[in-house]
Amino acid sequence: SSPFLFSPHLSSSSPSSLLLPLQTNVALVSPLLRLENNHCHIEESELVLKKAHKYSELIILYEKKGLHQKALQVLLDQSTKANSPLKGHERTVQYLQRLGVENLGMIFEFSPWVLKICPEDGLK
Numbered sequence: 001s002s003p004f005l006f007s008p009h010l011s012s013s014s015p016s017s018l019l020l021p022l023q024t025n026v027a028l029v030s031p032l033l034r035l036e037n038n039h040c041h042i043e044e045s046e047l048v049l050k051k052a053h054k055y056s057e058l059i060i061l062y063e064k065k066g067l068h069q070k071a072l073q074v075l076l077d078q079s080t081k082a083n084s085p086l087k088g089h090e091r092t093v094q095y096l097q098r099l100g101v102e103n104l105g106m107i108f109e110f111s112p113w114v115l116k117i118c119p120e121d122g123l124k
Contacts, residue, residue: 033060042067055086059095068103071095072110079113089114 032038033045042065049058055078062071075095078086092114096107 029054029057030060033057033064036064038064040065055084059086059091063095063098068095068099068106072106076110076113089118 033040040061042061045061046058049055049061055074058074059071062068062074072092072095075086075092078084079088079092081087092110096111096114099107
């Protein structure tokens with residue numbers, strides 16, 4: 001598998017749209033993923049980002065694609081990893097705060113661990 005993500009300028013159905021090299025243009029990955037219509041193929045991008053240990057970027061992908069459960073699971077999994085940029089509960093609190101009332105079930109599912117380790121932040 002090559003270290004590429006889909007270009008925002010080509011159709012998501014185009015197999016030749018793997019243009020952005022993750023290894024040489026790391027700084028471009030987050031802005032690409034933040035585009036509203038980024039045409040990133042979820043499964044392919046997910047594999048590439050996981051393989052490269054780009055979990056912050058994976059969170060962006062999931063959030064933009066509305067895959068909040070997956071994003072929150074990654075945040076939970078990474079929260080206890082010593083060398084992870086997502087270590088701790090802060091990013092989970094920020095993510096949960098962005099979810100609307102329509103995601104109340106997910107908020108209730110992923111907030112208990114934050115409340116347990118830091119009740120003050122969990123109530124924000």
